Amino acid sequence: MQIETLKDVLHWTKDFHQHLSRCLTHCADKNTDERARMILAYLSEQEKSLTKVVNSFETSGDEHALNTWCYEYVNKQPIVQHVHCDAPFSNLDATQIMEVIVDQHQQVIELYRYLASRADIPSTQEMLASLLSLEEHEMMRMVHSANRFRDM
Template sequence: MQIETLKDVLHWTKEFHQHLSQCLFHCANKNLDERARMMLTYLSEHEKTLKDVVSGFEKSGEASALKTWCYEYVNRHPITRHAHCDTPFAELNASQIMDVIIEQHQQVIELYRYLASRAEIPSAMELLNSLLSLEEHEMMRIVQSSNRFSDL
């Protein structure tokens, strides 16, 4: 996918969460560790919810913000599609699953952080800061939830 504008970034983020949700769901019943299966199911639902939230931003975002160019970051820091299903979550334990999830979400957070720091249009800055805040808070929530799974 060619990413040039903030709308493209939102679309990519929506696809990121959707793909991750599907991959987590696909692997959930194949993992032999009960704790990991529960975590995969929870994370799959969580990613589906994030996809819906980002989709809302994509649909309701201010047109001038969505048309803001952002290819500079993408050219210097290519966004790689995750290869989770090439190394299935079914083969990972709960801790390894969280390591992969955190690393992938960190990539999205860094993208939003950089774009927000470079935004010149107030509506684009506001949109990016909202998305950055969403991703950071959801990451904290995921980590807290994973700690609860560890206590089981």
């Protein structure tokens, strides 16, 4: 996907969360570890939720912010590629699953942080700050919930 505007970044982020949700769902039934299956099912639902929230930014966000060009920023800070489900989560334990999820989300967070640091337009700064906060808080919530699964 060619990334040129902030709207493209949001579309990519929505696809990222959607793909991750599908992969987690696909692998949940195949994992032999009960705790890992529970975490995979939980994370899949969280990714579906994030897909919907990012979609709302994409469909109802400020047009000026959405049309902000960011391709030169993306060239300097490349967008993380989707991890294929060829090496599925079904082969990982709960700790390994969370390591992969945190790493992938951290890359999205770093992208938003980078774009926010370069944004000049107030509406773009505001949108990126909101997206950055959303991604950071959702990742913290997922980690916290996964830790509760570990305590079970």
